[in-house]
Amino acid sequence: MANISWQEVRDEVLRKIEAEEWRRGELIPGEMELARKFGCARVTVNRALRQLSEEGFVNRKRRAGTRVALNRVQKATFDIPVIREEVEAAGKHYSHEIIRKQMVAPPGGFAGEMWAAEKRKLLHLRSLHYADGKPYAYEVRWVNTSTVSRIVDVDFSRISANEWLVQNIPVTSSNFAFSAIRLKKSEAKLLRAEPGDAALCVERATWNLTGPITSVRQIFKPGHTLKTGSGAS
Amino acid sequence: MANISWQEVRDEVLRKIEAEEWRRGELIPGEMELARKFGCARVTVNRALRQLSEEGFVNRKRRAGTRVALNRVQKATFDIPVIREEVEAAGKHYSHEIIRKQMVAPPGGFAGEMWAAEKRKLLHLRSLHYADGKPYAYEVRWVNTSTVSRIVDVDFSRISANEWLVQNIPVTSSNFAFSAIRLKKSEAKLLRAEPGDAALCVERATWNLTGPITSVRQIFKPGHTLKTGSGAS
DNA sequence: CAGTGGTCTAGACCACCTG
DNA sequence: AGGTGGTCTAGACCACTGC
Numbered sequence: 001m002a003n004i005s006w007q008e009v010r011d012e013v014l015r016k017i018e019a020e021e022w023r024r025g026e027l028i029p030g031e032m033e034l035a036r037k038f039g040c041a042r043v044t045v046n047r048a049l050r051q052l053s054e055e056g057f058v059n060r061k062r063r064a065g066t067r068v069a070l071n072r073v074q075k076a077t078f079d080i081p082v083i084r085e086e087v088e089a090a091g092k093h094y095s096h097e098i099i100r101k102q103m104v105a106p107p108g109g110f111a112g113e114m115w116a117a118e119k120r121k122l123l124h125l126r127s128l129h130y131a132d133g134k135p136y137a138y139e140v141r142w143v144n145t146s147t148v149s150r151i152v153d154v155d156f157s158r159i160s161a162n163e164w165l166v167q168n169i170p171v172t173s174s175n176f177a178f179s180a181i182r183l184k185k186s187e188a189k190l191l192r193a194e195p196g197d198a199a200l201c202v203e204r205a206t207w208n209l210t211g212p213i214t215s216v217r218q219i220f221k222p223g224h225t226l227k228t229g230s231g232a233s
Numbered sequence: 234m235a236n237i238s239w240q241e242v243r244d245e246v247l248r249k250i251e252a253e254e255w256r257r258g259e260l261i262p263g264e265m266e267l268a269r270k271f272g273c274a275r276v277t278v279n280r281a282l283r284q285l286s287e288e289g290f291v292n293r294k295r296r297a298g299t300r301v302a303l304n305r306v307q308k309a310t311f312d313i314p315v316i317r318e319e320v321e322a323a324g325k326h327y328s329h330e331i332i333r334k335q336m337v338a339p340p341g342g343f344a345g346e347m348w349a350a351e352k353r354k355l356l357h358l359r360s361l362h363y364a365d366g367k368p369y370a371y372e373v374r375w376v377n378t379s380t381v382s383r384i385v386d387v388d389f390s391r392i393s394a395n396e397w398l399v400q401n402i403p404v405t406s407s408n409f410a411f412s413a414i415r416l417k418k419s420e421a422k423l424l425r426a427e428p429g430d431a432a433l434c435v436e437r438a439t440w441n442l443t444g445p446i447t448s449v450r451q452i453f454k455p456g457h458t459l460k461t462g463s464g465a466s
Numbered sequence: 467c468a469g470t471g472g473t474c475t476a477g478a479c480c481a482c483c484t485g
Numbered sequence: 486a487g488g489t490g491g492t493c494t495a496g497a498c499c500a501c502t503g504c
Binding site: 282294298 | 488490492
C-alpha cells in the first residue's frame with residue numbers, strides 16, 4: 001500500500017512518545033497538522049490517535065487538543081474462560097458435581113447490593129469442578145430466576161451452571177473481585193486440601209440489559225494461579 | 234443529528250443479539266446490506282461492528298462475514314494504580330520504605346524467562362508500602378539497568394520505585410499473575426501479620442519496545458481485595 | 467467564539483479467504 | 486473467483502470547551 005496506514009501513524013506517534021520527543025503532559029500537534037506531516041487524510045490520524053487514547057497513551061479533549069498521558073494507567077485484562085475449557089486447555093479431563101440446589105432468599109456480602117431490588121427467591125447452587133478427578137474449584141452461585149427463568153429446568157448433571165449461562169444468556173456488564181482467603185474446614189474438605197490453606201477467591205457479578213443475572217464466588221484449589229494473556233497492551 | 238450514528242447501529246445490533254433475533258453462531262447481514270437498512274454509509278456500520286467485535290460480541294472474517302459470537306469471552310479489566318494513589322484514594326496517608334537495594338544476578342521463578350537474555354546484573358529492590366503507618370504491601374522488584382540506567386541514581390526515599398518507573402518509563406506491554414500464598418515468617422513480620430496468613434500476591438512484568446524493564450512481586454496485607462472498575466463491558 | 471476533536475458521506479481500492 | 490471486511494480520501498458539519 002502506497003498510502004500511509006493508521007497503524008504507521010500510531011507507531012510513529014508511539015515512538016515519539018517513547019523517545020520522549022513528546023513529553024508527558026505535553027500537547028502534541030493537532031490532527032490537521034499531523035495529517036499534513038504524514039501526508040494522509042485527517043481521518044487516518046484520527047483513527048491512530050483514537051487507538052492510542054483507548055490504550056491510555058494519550059488523553060484527548062475537544063478544543064483542548066491531545067496530550068501525552070501523565071501516568072499511563074496499567075491495565076490487566078483477563079479472559080475468564082468457562083472452567084471446563086480452562087481445564088481441558090491444560091490437557092485434563094473435566095467433570096463437575098452439584099452439591100446443593102435450592103431456592104433461597106438473596107445473599108449479603110460481595111453481591112449483596114446487587115440483589116437489593118430483588119424480592120423473589122433466587123436459585124442457589126453449590127458445585128465442584130474437577131480436573132482429572134481432582135477438585136479444581138468450589139463454586140457458590142446465585143441466579144436470578146426472574147431474568148433467567150429457563151434455568152430452573154436445566155439438567156445440571158449434563159452441563160454446569162457456569163457453562164449453561166455463558167451459552168444461553170448474553171451478558172453486557174460484569175464486576176470482579178479477587179482476594180486470598182484461608183480455607184474453612186468445609187471448603188478444605190471439598191477441595192481435598194488442608195483447613196487454613198491459602199486459596200484464590202474470585203467473586204463475579206453479571207448483568208443483562210434487563211437486570212442482574214448471576215453472582216458467583218469461586219474458590220480455586222490452593223496453588224492455583226491466574227495469568228493474563230501474554231503481551232497484553 | 235439527523236443522520237444515524239454508529240452508536241445507534243451498535244445498540245440496535247446488540248439489541249437484536251440479546252433478543253436472539255440473531256442467534257449464536259449465526260451469520261448476520263453484510264455491511265452493505267445493513268447500511269441500506271439503517272440508511273447510513275457502510276463505514277458507519279463498519280465502525281459499529283468493529284466496536285462490537287473488539288468487545289467480543291461478534292466475530293468478523295473477511296469473505297466469511299460477521300457471526301454472533303458463540304461464547305462471549307468474559308473479560309475482567311483492572312486498572313493497576315500506583316500504590317500511593319490507591320492508598321490515598323482510600324483517604325489514608327501513604328509512606329514507603331526501602332528495605333534492601335543491591336545489584337544481583339537475574340532471578341528465577343515467575344519472571345525467570347523474562348531475564349533469560351539479560352546477562353548483566355539487575356537492580357534488586359525490596360520495599361514496604363504503608364497506609365496510615367500500617368503495612369499495606371511488600372514488594373520485591375528487579376529492574377533492568379541496561380534499559381533504565383537512570384534509575385541507579387534515583388533517591389528512593391523521596392519516590393517509590395513503582396512510581397518513578399510509571400512516571401519515567403513508558404511501557405508498551407505487561408503480564409500479570411495473581412495467586413494466593415501463605416505468608417512466610419519473614420513476610421509476616423514485615424506486614425505485621427501472622428505467619429501462614431493468606432495474602433494476595435500479584436506478579437507483574439513489563440516491557441518496552443527496547444526490551445524488559447522490570448518485574449515485581451507484590452504481596453498485599455491479608456484481607457486485601459482487588460476489584461475491577463464497576464460495569465466494565 | 468474560534469479551534470479542536472468526533473463523526474458522517476460517497477466513492478474507491480485492496481487483502482483476504484472461502485466456496 | 487468473487488464477495489466480504491479493512492481501510493484511505495476529500496469534504497463537510499457538528500459538539501464541545503477553553504480562551
